[in-house]
Every structure is written in structure tokens, then in C-alpha cells.
Amino acid sequence: MNITETTAFETFYRTYRAYGLSIAYRMLGTYTDAEDIVQDVFAELAAKDPAVIQNMKSYIAKAVTNRCLNLLRSAKKTREEYIGEWLPEPIAASTDLPELAAEQKDTLSYAYLLMLERLGPMERAVFLLREVFEYDYAQIADMTGKTEANCRKIFSRAKQQFKGSEPPASPVDDEQRKAAVERFADAFLHYDPKMLLGLLAEDAMLISDGGGVARTAIRPIFSRDRIMRLLVSQKAYRDMRIWDTRITELNGETAIVFTSGHEVKAAFCFRFTESGDRLQHLYMIKNPHKLLHLRV
Incomplete structure (x- = not known):
């Protein structure tokens, strides 16, 4: 690469890296893998002549999508053999994904990522390229190797x-949701069953x-009574109660993280009821490999 080519490559990297991450993270549900995919795409791009690429944004989308499809297919057995429930890696508000502050924010929510887990790799790719990234069917066909009709x-x-099953639009604003999460954290830390029962939906x-x-x-644990009994158990989550607790944003929504020193040890993400005043789903991530990348 000469100086001109290097400058052009650096410009493309700054312009499209976050876009590639936005696709890869939604496809994979793992931020660390998404970063690796995007790095691979740009490593390949560095060896190409940018002048032969007609539409750089579409090129990045196609390259990222196909690498994600390959990874998802090869990881199928690993997912099937995973011990316990598999949850996506949460991302912090500081993560370099521009949609956290834009109108597509809802498609980064934790509940939305879990909905995507229902789809097979190709369904997920087509759905995201059309619904979230607004490509037409001709472009999606070119990116995935399928026909437009397919x-x-x-x-x-x-x-x-x-x-x-879409996350419901709630009449409750972000500040009220934050207050509910803060009450949940207080009830959890202080073994308060009465407050927990008031915060949890009946079918939580x-x-x-x-x-x-x-x-x-x-x-999964079903019903608010069973969840409440588990959460107020002095044995079950004793370790979490001695860690530092912080209310923060994960995936653009209010969440709780538990830290020891500079290390994130656990995280709670939530899905609210349609009324917005109770917790419908609680997602607790303690797998340390899914928390390494968090910056809170």
C-alpha cells in the first residue's frame, strides 16, 4: 500500500467499522466474535483495490453477513452442547455502535436479540438485512446467494x-423504568420479598x-413466587451481594451490573410488561467470557 491507498483504507475503516459491527453483533449475539469478523473483513479489504468496489457499504454488509453465516453454521453444535441457557453478550452504552443513540435502538435491545435467536442463520441474515438495514430484495439476494423470490x-x-412476541411499546418513560430497576436492585440486595413481589409480573x-x-x-425459572424465593435466598446469590452494584445502560436499556474491582462479574437485563410497570423477563448473565468486553 502506498500513502494514498493507506489513507483511503483508514478512511473506509473509520467510516464503516461501526456499521459492520452493527450487522455482526445482531447476527451473532456475541460482541467479541463480531469484532473478530469485522477485523477479518477489513484485513481482506486492505489487500484489495478500493477502486474496483462500486458500493463500499454494501460490500461491507455482504462480507460481514457471509462470515457470520459461516460462523453460525459451524457453531451450531457448540450451541447445542452449551451448558444451561445461552444468552447474548450484553453491550455497554459506550460501545461503538451508533444505533444506540438512533431510531434503530430498539433492535439492539436484549429482548430483541433473544427473539433473533429463534431464527436459523439464513433467516436471521435476510430478516436483519431487510427489517433493520433496509436493503431491497435484489441486494439481499446478491449478498446471500439466494433468489429474490426465496x-x-x-x-x-x-x-x-x-x-x-415483539418487545411491547410501553407508556412508561425511561426514567420510570430506571426507577423500577433501582427498586429491584434494592430489593435484591436487602432480601425484600414484598418489594420483589410488587415488581415482578405474575408470569415472570x-x-x-x-x-x-x-x-x-x-x-428458566417461571412465576414470580419461585423467582422471588430464589432471589431472596441467602445462599443462591451470596457472591453477587458482596460485589459492587451499579445501575447502568446495557443494549440501550437500564440494567444492573455487579463488579469486583475493575471486573464485571454479573449483569441483569430486563424486559418489562406492556404496561411498563413490572418486570416480565429477567436475564442474568454470569458467564465470565460474555462479560470480558464490557466497559461500564
Whole structure:
């Protein structure tokens, strides 16, 4: 590379790195893998003549999507053998993903990422490229190697799977949600069953991810009574109560992180009820490999 080519490459990297990460993170649900994918794409791009690439943004989208598809297919067995429930890696508000402050923020929510987990790799790719990144079917066909007609069918099938399960739009504003999460943290830290019962929906669900490394419930816990009894147990989460607790933003939403020194040890993400005043789903991430990248 000469000086001119190096300058052009650096410009492309600064311009499109975050865009590539936005696609890869939603595709994979793991920020560390998303970073690796994007680095690989730009490493390959460094050996190319940028002049032969007609649309750099579409080139990045296609390259990232195909690498993600390959990774998801190869990781299928690993996911199936995963110990306990698999949850996405949460990302902090400081993460270099521009949509955290834009209108696509909802598509980075933790509940949205979990909905995407229902889809197979190709369904996920087509759905995201169409629904979130607004490519037309001809472009998606070129990126995925499918026909336009097939892409339409795949998108329709993926959309059908989401029917009725989208994170609800809530009449409660962010400040009220933050206050509810703060009350939850206080109730959890102080073994307060009465406050917990008032915060949890009747059919609440708690999903934990320890990855076989950290001690967590292997299967989801259903009903607010069972969740409350578990959360106020002096044995179950004794370690979390001695760590520092911080209310912060993960995936653009109010969450709780537990830290020891500079290390994030656990995180709680939430999905609220449609009314916005109760916690419907609680997601607890304790797998240390999914918390390494967090900057809070």
C-alpha cells in the first residue's frame, strides 16, 4: 500500500467499522466474535483495490453477513452442547455502535436479540438485512446467494415467527423504568420479598447464563413466587451481594451490573410488561467470557 491507498483504507475503516459491527453483533449475539469478523473483513479489504468496489457499504454488509453465516453454521453444535441457557453478550452504552443513540435502538435491545435467536442463520441474515438495514430484495439476494423470490419467502417466514412476541411499546418513560430497576436492585440486595413481589409480573421468567463456569440455574425459572424465593435466598446469590452494584445502560436499556474491582462479574437485563410497570423477563448473565468486553 502506498500513502494514498493507506489513507483511503483508514478512511473506509473509520467510516464503516461501526456499521459492520452493527450487522455482526445482531447476527451473532456475541460482541467479541463480531469484532473478530469485522477485523477479518477489513484485513481482506486492505489487500484489495478500493477502486474496483462500486458500493463500499454494501460490500461491507455482504462480507460481514457471509462470515457470520459461516460462523453460525459451524457453531451450531457448540450451541447445542452449551451448558444451561445461552444468552447474548450484553453491550455497554459506550460501545461503538451508533444505533444506540438512533431510531434503530430498539433492535439492539436484549429482548430483541433473544427473539433473533429463534431464527436459523439464513433467516436471521435476510430478516436483519431487510427489517433493520433496509436493503431491497435484489441486494439481499446478491449478498446471500439466494433468489429474490426465496428471500421474500424467508423474510415472510421469519416475520411470522416474531408475531405477537415483539418487545411491547410501553407508556412508561425511561426514567420510570430506571426507577423500577433501582427498586429491584434494592430489593435484591436487602432480601425484600414484598418489594420483589410488587415488581415482578405474575408470569415472570428468570433466565440465567453461567455457561457451565459460573453457578446459575440450568433451566428458566417461571412465576414470580419461585423467582422471588430464589432471589431472596441467602445462599443462591451470596457472591453477587458482596460485589459492587451499579445501575447502568446495557443494549440501550437500564440494567444492573455487579463488579469486583475493575471486573464485571454479573449483569441483569430486563424486559418489562406492556404496561411498563413490572418486570416480565429477567436475564442474568454470569458467564465470565460474555462479560470480558464490557466497559461500564
